[in-house]
Amino acid sequence: MSAELFGRIRDRLAGLHPGAEIGEPRALPGGHSGLTYSVAAGDDRYVVKAVPPGQRPVGRNDVLRQARVLAALAGSGVPVPGLICRDERQPAWFAMEFAPGEAVEPVLDEPAVPGATAGVRMLEIARVLRRLHAVDVRTPELGTPEPLDTADELERWSRTMHAVPEELRPGGEELLKRLADEVPAGALPPVLLHGDFRLGNVLCAGERATAVVDWEIWSLGDPRIDLGWFLLFADHRNFPRLGRAVPGLPSEAELLAAYADGGDDPPEMEWFRALGRMKMAAIMGHNLRRHREGKHHDPDQERLPPTIAAMIRTARDILG
Incomplete structure (x- = not known):
């Protein structure tokens, strides 16, 4: 400074x-x-x-x-x-x-937190996400940003995926085509989106969420964009060679139920779950490409290929 x-x-x-x-x-x-x-x-x-x-x-x-x-x-x-x-x-x-607490992604970060604590935290922040999505987007402090269109969100991340060499994204082209062909027709009313909502961006003290942080990419858009991303982090099997099993974490269905708070699950969540996986594959592929091109030396990026492949494969499976 x-x-x-x-x-x-x-x-x-x-x-x-x-x-x-x-x-x-x-x-x-x-x-x-x-x-x-x-x-x-x-x-x-x-x-x-x-x-x-x-x-x-x-x-x-x-x-x-x-x-x-x-x-x-x-x-x-x-x-x-x-x-x-x-x-x-x-x-x-x-x-x-300066908010108290720790921000730990249970299946990815060290040091690990007890599974029971991590599970309660995930259910807690699912309810926090519901409250975030209920905020009045006409709040003057937000200004008047243009709501994020779902098709535009797909196009933006498709460009990132296309910048990744094909050998690093097996099946990626087919996934992008499926997503483009099946964009949900009915968008939900735009809400305030965090853009990277997960436990790694929420400070917690014990089982209580104390502060949602890292608001660099907030926007207005379909709430299912945040949800599809958040659900990714409930299962270590989404991250081969990177994730670890954490007994006690809620399932995606349980997280959706906590978010819905007794109401119905948002419709067409399968597409948004697949979108979240495509975005993660694109981000990881971009980081790996930069490492291999010498733009950002980080040998740990060489652990990413199995997870990139799994993200693309499971996204295609979700779409049916």
Whole structure:
């Protein structure tokens, strides 16, 4: 963090905490958008996200867009870190509460959490997702983003898949054709989408969800887009060579029942479950391609081919 940027942050926090010592910023691990730091102000601790030096505030680097969704969700029943302040001068930044808890994807992340705890957490955040999808999208803080069309979502991820060499995505072309031929005709009313909703992006303390984080790709669109992605992470068998069995996790059907809260399951979920698998295959294939081309050296990417193949194969099986 530059001295100029930290000076702006320090001055703002000092104004909120007169007489308190403002600590030096400490980079936080994880995340792939903007700069993320922890900053102490007296006895309080905040997370600060800022546009990286020299970068345009667009896409994942548009931190003020992330601040808007936090402001929109305040008091909604969806647990999010409280927005403390924001500064629109470039490089822009905002500060939010430091929420307690851990974000662990049960079948993928280390250290593991007990299966019973992970199972309760998954059912808990299925209900959180329902509350998120019930938020009024006319909330002024959200602005007026154009709702994401399901066919456009498919087209966007199809481009990512097509950028992956064919030998890394066996059966991918057939899957893309099936998805394109069977796009559901009836879209559900647009809701607020997280875009990457899963336990790995929800802080939990014990069995309680304390904060949904990582809002870089939020949008408005069909709620089944979020659901199809979330359900992927309930079964380690979706991730050969990557996942591990976690006894006690709910099934996809149980997660859908928790989300529906006594109502009917959303219609045509099979297509959205297949879409989620195609997206995961495209992301992993993209990462593996970058590694093999020397653009981002990460030998761990060589573990991905069995999972990419499984995602494509099971997506085709789901479609029937």
